[in-house]
Amino acid sequence: MRLIPRETKFFDMFTEIATNVVEGAQALSDLLHNYDYEQLSAALDKIKEIEHRGDDMTHRLLVKLNQTFITPFDREDIHLLASSLDDVLDFVYSASDRLLNYKITQPSPSAKVLAGIILKQAEELKKAVALLNKDGQLLEHCVEVNRLENEADQVSREAIGRLFDGGYDPITLIKLKELLEILEEASDKAEDVANVLETVVLKNA
Numbered sequence: 793m794r795l796i797p798r799e800t801k802f803f804d805m806f807t808e809i810a811t812n813v814v815e816g817a818q819a820l821s822d823l824l825h826n827y828d829y830e831q832l833s834a835a836l837d838k839i840k841e842i843e844h845r846g847d848d849m850t851h852r853l854l855v856k857l858n859q860t861f862i863t864p865f866d867r868e869d870i871h872l873l874a875s876s877l878d879d880v881l882d883f884v885y886s887a888s889d890r891l892l893n894y895k896i897t898q899p900s901p902s903a904k905v906l907a908g909i910i911l912k913q914a915e916e917l918k919k920a921v922a923l924l925n926k927d928g929q930l931l932e933h934c935v936e937v938n939r940l941e942n943e944a945d946q947v948s949r950e951a952i953g954r955l956f957d958g959g960y961d962p963i964t965l966i967k968l969k970e971l972l973e974i975l976e977e978a979s980d981k982a983e984d985v986a987n988v989l990e991t992v993v994l995k996n997a
Contacts, residue, residue, distance in 0.1 A: 802864055803925040805853045809877050810918040812849060816842040816884045817914040821907040823888060829897045836888050843885040850878045864925065869992050876985040880914065883978035890974060894967040902951030903968075906975035909944045913937045913982035920989050930993055937986035944979035948972050 816839060823835045853874050857863065863870055887907075891899065920933035951972050955965050 802853070802856070802860075802870060805849065805856065806873065806877075806921045806924065807918070809846060809849045809853065809874065810914075810921040812842060812846045813877055813881050813884075814911070814914040814918050816846065816881045817907070817911040820884050820888055821904075821911045823891075824899060824904045824907045827899060832892050836892050839885050839888045843881050846878055846881040850874050865992050865996055869988060869995070873985065873988045873992070876981065876988050877917070879981040880910075880917075880978060880985060883974060883981055884910065887971060887974045887978060890967075890971050894971070896967055896971065899971060900951055900955065900968050902947055902954075903971055903975060905947050906944055906951075906972065906979065909940050909947070910975065910978050910982065913940045913979060916940070917982060917985050917989075920986070924989070924992070931990060934986035934990050938983055941979050941983040944976055948976040 819835070819839045819842060823832075823839070854871065857867060857870055857874075890896070916933045916937045920930045920937075923930040923933070952969055955968055955972075958965075960968065
């Protein structure tokens with residue numbers, strides 16, 4: 793009889809979640825780079841399915857956390873890392889949802905750029921998560937995520953400035969501006985994940 797539960801598949805579960813985040817970011821990038829408003833509903837269904845899958849993965853990890861006496865690193869950090877990864881996917885879905893609900897027939901070119909940056913961040917996060925229980929340069933991937941967030945912030949600011957100079961009617965301007973802001977928020981959430989990973993590494997150094 794084991795009084796202490798056998799340790800845990802947390803690292804595998806985090807890798808699974810991070811892989812799903814990459815899939816969601818890839819779907820959003822593909823959607824914006826090959827934009828077809830007539831096919832938007834089907835593309836949105838795919839991203840929604842990925843987002844729901846992510847919710848299920850996060851729920852299973854948190855259930856495992858509640859059932860586990862000894863964890864590989866601080867319980868609070870496990871919870872925060874899972875929640876932060878889930879937040880990235882939530883904003884990826886929110887961006888795609890705005891495209892349909894706001895009937896955006898032509899997103900600004902910068903929306904494509906931001907989606908590409910988010911995808912790169914997701915890929916870096918996946919690489920970092922894979923190194924959580926291994927010797928490797930995890931922090932290098934976190935630094936790159938932070939650099940990409942700074943790039944996304946600059947792209948977003950410049951793009952919003954161009955919207956106000958572009959002769960858009962007020963309603964269209966508000967729609968396009970909010971889309972850019974949500975994409976920038978998704979990038980911010982990816983940076984939050986990197987910050988959590990950095991904290992885990994420093995605590996366990």
